[in-house]
Amino acid sequence: MLKLVFVLAVAVLINTGCSKMYYAGMESVGIHKRDIMVDRVEDVKESQEDAQKEFKSALEQFGSLVKLEDTDLKAAYEEFNDEYEDAKEAADEVSENIDKLEDVSIALFDEWEEEITQYSNQKLKRQSQKKLRETRRKYDQMMKSMRQAEKSMQPVLAALHDNVLMLKHSLNAQAIGALKGEFASLKGDIKTLINSMNRSIKESDAFLASIEQ
Secondary structure, X not given: OHHHHHHHHHHHXXXXXXXXXXXXXXXXXXXOHHHHHHHHHHHHHHHHXXXXXXXXXXXXXXXXXXXXXXXXXXXXXHHHHHHHHHHHHXXXXXXXXXXXXXXXXXXXXXHHHHHHOOOOOHHHHHHHHHHHHHXXXXXXXXXXXXXXXXXXXXXXXXXXXXXXXXHHHOOOHHHHXXXXXXXXXXXXXXXXXXXXXXXXXHXXXXXXXXXXX
């Protein structure tokens, strides 16, 4: 029970930017940077999967909206705006989780490099150096994929926001007509986003498999 209380208490430090204190506190109860890295890779994957669902839901709502001839445009705007806000929140969570993963990864690799200098056995030292290079290479590949997926969310969010504003500022049938032309473009952008996120998730799975060997 005391261990759990301590873990919960030290966990709040991550939100204050005290990363070193947080990692030190976690290690004092047997949770190391490698464990935290694995958890955060999983967090990124889960948030990307959630974001995919939110963007698909926003697209579906948009598609339903532009097909309607007679509707309560104010209610339609509110529903569409809610979908946009949900997608934005999901995108922000993806970015936050990637940043947290990057933070612990930098700390882990710095620690690994420092500990390599402590080897007296040169053979073991070379083996550890090789493992570090391989792990960092695979990590960099995964992170590049994550950042690309993160970047691909921004034009989609911008397009959703533009269409939300268009509907808000013109709550009439003409607004629906104007939005119809945007649907195909947005559909293509979201398809590209989903594919990018799927590649990122695949890279995450490969990275996790490599460090668990």
